[in-house]
Amino acid sequence: MAQKIIIDTDPGQDDAVAILLALASPELEVLGITAVAGNVPLALTARNARMVLELAGHTEVPVYAGCDRPLRHTLVTAEHVHGRTGLDGPDLPDPQMPLSEGHAVDFLIDTLRSEPEGSVTLCPLGPLTNVAKALTRAPDIGPRIARIVLMGGAYFEVGNITPAAEFNIYVDPEAADIVFKSGVPLTVLPLDCTHKALVTSPRNEAFRALGTPVGIAVAQMTDFFERFDREKYGSDGAPLHDPCVIAWLLRPGLFTGREINVEVETVSDLTRGMTVADWWGVTDRPANALFIGGIDADGFFALLTERLARL
Numbered sequence: 001m002a003q004k005i006i007i008d009t010d011p012g013q014d015d016a017v018a019i020l021l022a023l024a025s026p027e028l029e030v031l032g033i034t035a036v037a038g039n040v041p042l043a044l045t046a047r048n049a050r051m052v053l054e055l056a057g058h059t060e061v062p063v064y065a066g067c068d069r070p071l072r073h074t075l076v077t078a079e080h081v082h083g084r085t086g087l088d089g090p091d092l093p094d095p096q097m098p099l100s101e102g103h104a105v106d107f108l109i110d111t112l113r114s115e116p117e118g119s120v121t122l123c124p125l126g127p128l129t130n131v132a133k134a135l136t137r138a139p140d141i142g143p144r145i146a147r148i149v150l151m152g153g154a155y156f157e158v159g160n161i162t163p164a165a166e167f168n169i170y171v172d173p174e175a176a177d178i179v180f181k182s183g184v185p186l187t188v189l190p191l192d193c194t195h196k197a198l199v200t201s202p203r204n205e206a207f208r209a210l211g212t213p214v215g216i217a218v219a220q221m222t223d224f225f226e227r228f229d230r231e232k233y234g235s236d237g238a239p240l241h242d243p244c245v246i247a248w249l250l251r252p253g254l255f256t257g258r259e260i261n262v263e264v265e266t267v268s269d270l271t272r273g274m275t276v277a278d279w280w281g282v283t284d285r286p287a288n289a290l291f292i293g294g295i296d297a298d299g300f301f302a303l304l305t306e307r308l309a310r311l
């Protein structure tokens with residue numbers, strides 16, 4: 001039986017590739033997509049999610065709009081990385097499919113209450129506002145969640161939006177704090193892992209060579225997205241952060257990590273949103289997350305290319 005997932009997301013080119021990977025994978029059943037404000041404002045993330053579903057021919061998957069701002073802070077966006085629309089690169093048409101009625105937080109709560117306990121995995125790919133709101137408003141859903149597998153945080157790689165913090169956690173650290181303290185089993189794909197999943201030129205040409213609308217659009221997305229990382233890190237291509245979440249569900253053996261304690265800094269102006277990861281076990285704080293550090297990047301890109309070819 002396919003594993004049921006809900007993707008909570010702020011597309012984002014790498015979010016888009018993650019959604020495509022999930023849709024292309026028969027091991028997974030995408031119950032819905034919940035949009036959150038992050039890389040760009042909510043109206044655009046909710047729009048971009050539907051454009052990706054239409055590109056993949058999967059308009060049966062509902063898209064719900066969620067929170068338009070973090071729990072406490074003003075929204076910080078990342079047009080400098082993702083472009084004005086959040087999905088700059090390919091020339092995709094405006095979506096025809098409507099948003100589903102209702103708020104994403106209600107969809108999360110209702111779905112987790114109605115599906116069998118322990119059968120639904122949440123896959124957050126953006127700031128954790130929707131997930132934290134659902135957990136706060138309906139604490140009974142916590143024990144019903146099979147696992148939360150999220151992209152966010154960093155330890156050895158430190159920050160990409162500030163010297164100390166990764167973007168998704170930085171945008172809504174209070175929400176991240178709620179999720180990391182929730183007691184729900186967590187898998188965290190931080191920059192330590194995702195910065196090793198680089199779309200080098202040969203890997204991007206493999207997407208383009210699929211010759212399909214999906215393959216070509218993905219190549220165009222990463223063409224756009226990579227200019228930022230080339231300039232900033234001097235790396236050979238962009239890190240495909242968010243697809244690592246879906247790939248971990250499909251092939252956990254491609255990844256290595258440790259069960260450790262991770263806490264989120266919410267108070268300090270200097271290090272707000274930092275994920276303080278006890279990688280070396282120097283505290284006696286209990287482990288609350290599987291924190292991923294390593295990835296077989298060739299295996300990851302082989303899986304991704306093979307799956308995108310199916311759409």
Ligand code: BDR
Binds near residue numbers: 078151160166
């Ligand atoms: C994360 O931030 C966003 O820009 C990406 O989509 C990814 O989820 C990387 O820090």
Ligand code: CA
Binds near residue numbers: 010014039125126242
């Ligand atoms: Ca994202």
